[in-house]
Amino acid sequence: MNTQTINDIAQAEQGTSLWKDAWLRLRKNHLAVFGLVTLVLFIVIALLTPWIAPYSYQAQNLELGASPPSAAHWLGTDIFGRDLMTQIMYGGRISLAVGFVATTVALLIGVTWGAVAGYVGGRADAVMMRLVDILYALPFMIFIVLLTVVFGRNMLLLFLAIGAVEWLTMARIMRGQVQSLRQQEFVEAAISLGLSPATLIRRHLVPNALGPIIVYTTLTIPNVMLLEAFLSFLGLGIQPPQTSWGLLISYGAETMEEYPWLLIFPGLALTLTLFSLNFLGDGLRDALDVRGAKD
Amino acid sequence: MALLDVQDLAVSFVTRNGTNKAVDGVSFSVELGKITAIIGESGSGKSVACYSLLGLVPMPPGRIDGGRALFEGRDLLQLEESELRKIRGRDIAMIFQDPMTCLNPYMTIGKQLMEPLVYHHHVKKEQARARALELLAEVGIRDPESTIDDFPHQFSGGMRQRVMIAMALINEPKLLIADEPTTALDVTIQAQILKLIAELQEKRDIGVIFISHDLAVVADIADQIVVMKQGQIVETGNRESIFHNAQHPYTKKLLAAIPTDSKQARGGVAEPLIQVRDLCTWFSQDKGKEPVKAVNKVSFDINRGEVLGLVGESGSGKSTIGRSILRLVPVTSGEVLFDGTDLTALEGRDLKAMRRRMQMIFQDPFASLNPRMTVYDTLAEPLLLHGIENRATVGKGVLKLMDDVGLARAFVRKYPHEFSGGQRQRIAIGRALATRPEFIVADEPVSALDVTIQAQILDLMQQLGREYGLTMLFVSHDLAVVRHLADRILVLYKGEVVEQGSGDDLFEHPQQPYTRQLLTSIPGRSLLA
Numbered sequence: 001m002n003t004q005t006i007n008d009i010a011q012a013e014q015g016t017s018l019w020k021d022a023w024l025r026l027r028k029n030h031l032a033v034f035g036l037v038t039l040v041l042f043i044v045i046a047l048l049t050p051w052i053a054p055y056s057y058q059a060q061n062l063e064l065g066a067s068p069p070s071a072a073h074w075l076g077t078d079i080f081g082r083d084l085m086t087q088i089m090y091g092g093r094i095s096l097a098v099g100f101v102a103t104t105v106a107l108l109i110g111v112t113w114g115a116v117a118g119y120v121g122g123r124a125d126a127v128m129m130r131l132v133d134i135l136y137a138l139p140f141m142i143f144i145v146l147l148t149v150v151f152g153r154n155m156l157l158l159f160l161a162i163g164a165v166e167w168l169t170m171a172r173i174m175r176g177q178v179q180s181l182r183q184q185e186f187v188e189a190a191i192s193l194g195l196s197p198a199t200l201i202r203r204h205l206v207p208n209a210l211g212p213i214i215v216y217t218t219l220t221i222p223n224v225m226l227l228e229a230f231l232s233f234l235g236l237g238i239q240p241p242q243t244s245w246g247l248l249i250s251y252g253a254e255t256m257e258e259y260p261w262l263l264i265f266p267g268l269a270l271t272l273t274l275f276s277l278n279f280l281g282d283g284l285r286d287a288l289d290v291r292g293a294k295d
Numbered sequence: 296m297a298l299l300d301v302q303d304l305a306v307s308f309v310t311r312n313g314t315n316k317a318v319d320g321v322s323f324s325v326e327l328g329k330i331t332a333i334i335g336e337s338g339s340g341k342s343v344a345c346y347s348l349l350g351l352v353p354m355p356p357g358r359i360d361g362g363r364a365l366f367e368g369r370d371l372l373q374l375e376e377s378e379l380r381k382i383r384g385r386d387i388a389m390i391f392q393d394p395m396t397c398l399n400p401y402m403t404i405g406k407q408l409m410e411p412l413v414y415h416h417h418v419k420k421e422q423a424r425a426r427a428l429e430l431l432a433e434v435g436i437r438d439p440e441s442t443i444d445d446f447p448h449q450f451s452g453g454m455r456q457r458v459m460i461a462m463a464l465i466n467e468p469k470l471l472i473a474d475e476p477t478t479a480l481d482v483t484i485q486a487q488i489l490k491l492i493a494e495l496q497e498k499r500d501i502g503v504i505f506i507s508h509d510l511a512v513v514a515d516i517a518d519q520i521v522v523m524k525q526g527q528i529v530e531t532g533n534r535e536s537i538f539h540n541a542q543h544p545y546t547k548k549l550l551a552a553i554p555t556d557s558k559q560a561r562g563g564v565a566e567p568l569i570q571v572r573d574l575c576t577w578f579s580q581d582k583g584k585e586p587v588k589a590v591n592k593v594s595f596d597i598n599r600g601e602v603l604g605l606v607g608e609s610g611s612g613k614s615t616i617g618r619s620i621l622r623l624v625p626v627t628s629g630e631v632l633f634d635g636t637d638l639t640a641l642e643g644r645d646l647k648a649m650r651r652r653m654q655m656i657f658q659d660p661f662a663s664l665n666p667r668m669t670v671y672d673t674l675a676e677p678l679l680l681h682g683i684e685n686r687a688t689v690g691k692g693v694l695k696l697m698d699d700v701g702l703a704r705a706f707v708r709k710y711p712h713e714f715s716g717g718q719r720q721r722i723a724i725g726r727a728l729a730t731r732p733e734f735i736v737a738d739e740p741v742s743a744l745d746v747t748i749q750a751q752i753l754d755l756m757q758q759l760g761r762e763y764g765l766t767m768l769f770v771s772h773d774l775a776v777v778r779h780l781a782d783r784i785l786v787l788y789k790g791e792v793v794e795q796g797s798g799d800d801l802f803e804h805p806q807q808p809y810t811r812q813l814l815t816s817i818p819g820r821s822l823l824a
């Protein structure tokens with residue numbers, strides 16, 4: 001075997017997966033990289049919070065009360081004299097966890113459900129999608145209240161409840177994508193190669209349906225975070241002294257005129273997260289679209 | 296004097312990646328009562344040249360760099376948009392490849408025909424309707440009185456193209472530009488439309504520009520032929536000189552790409568690899584309706600090493616037969632024996648094992664490749680799936696396949712959209728051959744390709760067929776191509792076999808009227824004689 005052939009083989013074996021190419025393209029997109037770095041930073045901070053938070057979670061200073069940012073309290077304190085930065089860090093743990101876990105749940109169920117329904121078609125599809133319709137029709141609030149009444153209030157339940165609602169739209173999007181992809185000849189080609197349905201869906205259908213799914217995911221995460229705030233506000237979610245960004249913002253909004261920093265800083269944290277998600281989502285969509293890529 | 300006289304026309308497209316000269320110094324003319332054909336492959340600038348005359352090329356990115364186009368003494372390139380608009384549709388009319396996208400699906404064809412008369416010429420409704428009926432009759436729509444109030448989807452492809460022609464004629468144009476008007480049509484319908492255009496042109500004494508990628512199509516009707524390549528004219532001449540005395544090597548290549556010969560009969564013992572018995576594939580419709588009998592009681596054998604051609608028009612069930620054999624569509628009844636095993640009864644692992652032995656090459660190389668998989672991924676998948684190569688050796692296997700189908704190894708990491716149609720079809724052939732199959736169904740593998748590329752792909756398939764010892768079912772609507780490639784030919788009509796035999800038998804002694812009709816429809820058959 002001559003050297004040329006060996007080089008060719010080496011090049012061919014370097015791996016040419018969609019994901020590797022996408023990663024290379026994503027790295028060139030500065031906004032997406034900014035988004036990714038910010039998110040990773042936030043997640044790391046959230047994970048390390050119990051060890052790096054400047055104050056204890058429960059530490060109150062009723063004499064100090066609400067104070068603007070200072071050397072001792074970088075982001076100020078709330079009306080009980082609790083350090084706002086500590087609160088935002090602890091709140092981030094809950095908000096990010098709800099956002100990512102609930103969305104991941106929604107993503108996994110929704111994509112699988114939609115892909116199977118769209119691929120199998122016929123009666124199975126009809127049954128599966130009618131179930132989605134029924135769940136859609138259930139008023140969300142009643143659903144949550146019922147769950148809370150039956151199972152009591154806990155965090156895991158909150159994740160599940162939100163995830164269980166958000167996957168419905170995901171499933172519909174995925175089913176539509178898969179239905180139109182299934183008509184294409186490359187799917188027939190994959191069947192005639194002898195691929196099992198599961199492999200076919202995973203290797204041929206899901207990667208081609210990713211564009212809308214990724215965009216919808218980046219819309220779902222902020223949606224879920226706000227939903228958590230809403231539920232907590234109604235007393236169905238997180239309760240003080242535990243906190244989340246959504247709760248901090250809703251309290252901050254009440255005292256906006258006297259103590260604006262109580263609204264501004266939690267709001268900033270949420271906004272930054274949402275921006276980062278959008279940049280990353282757009283970047284991912286472009287990176288995964290091999291057709292739009294310019295070499 | 297010429298009706299249209301184009302001199303040194305130059306059009307370019309300015310994009311971020313530089314300026315692309317789409318049309319570079321093109322001159323041709325069209326006479327009243329004559330058909331000028333412009334022939335070229337995709338990207339040769341044949342359509343751009345004509346569209347730019349009518350201001351139909353978007354600018355930017357398009358740009359007219361120079362030239363003249365005298366139409367009845369006026370230079371079209373110098374006219375204001377408002378003046379051009381008056382000429383477009385009135386003096387110069389166009390018909391396009393796909394009539395469905397050019398007709399409004401929510402308006403009856405009668406309304407669409409009458410619209411220009413009523414709104415632009417302020418003709419009374421009754422008069423306009425009478426005129427529309429007259430035209431529909433002229434373009435060969437049967438019983439126009441009862442069809443004038445139908446919607447476009449109620450017409451077949453050929454009938455829609457007739458409606459389009461009627462619409463083009465309604466303002467009595469002096470010049471008709473037809474851009475690949477028959478490419479989307481079946482061969483028998485194509486022959487009818489070509490005849491219609493030639494008749495109308497003669498009767499109305501108008502000039503026609505006929506744009507096509509296929510020399511054979513214009514062989515019977517063109518007076519003047521202009522051959523274009525990469526934006527330039529390589530040869531101009533009348534029909535006689537182009538077909539019998541071509542000068543330029545490219546024209547000769549185009550002519551050589553028209554398959555005219557018939558495959559030599561092969562010797563050896565006939566041992567059937569595929570036996571199809573009473574195959575029925577019906578597609579059920581809504582309740583209460585009769586199912587569509589796409590394939591109805593079809594029986595035939597394919598011998599080991601043989602290429603069986605399957606011809607018929609669209610809707611004849613020829614593609615469905617191929618897909619039924621490969622179990623890509625559910626079979627209603629009947630048997631398909633592959634080397635003695637009934638494929639219709641197989642499931643699960645047994646079916647997967649059989650799939651390794653039979654593969655398919657699809658018509659549209661744009662749709663048959665996963666757009667998000669590189670050549671490497673596409674070719675490695677079957678190799679790994681069937682354990683032909685392992686992780687360590689799969690790279691070598693992929694490169695071997697690329698060599699076999701004539702793809703440069705440097706392309707291994709590229710995605711399908713970075714290739715031309717011909718190259719993509721090579722990838723698709725490589726994928727089909729990866730499992731070392733014994734049997735291949737080729738479903739119109741070249742009909743989406745340019746003529747010279749067609750010839751290359753057909754050569755490749757023949758060569759690989761010999762190397763790999765393949766048995767092949769070759770499905771096509773193009774009789775000339777099938778005759779060139781197939782040992783035996785099966786003629787299909789409405790889901791049933793009407794005639795079968797060797798290429799020479801069919802071509803010289805067709806028994807059935809339908810076969811005869813197919814044969815007389817082959818474009819450029821005067822060349823075959």
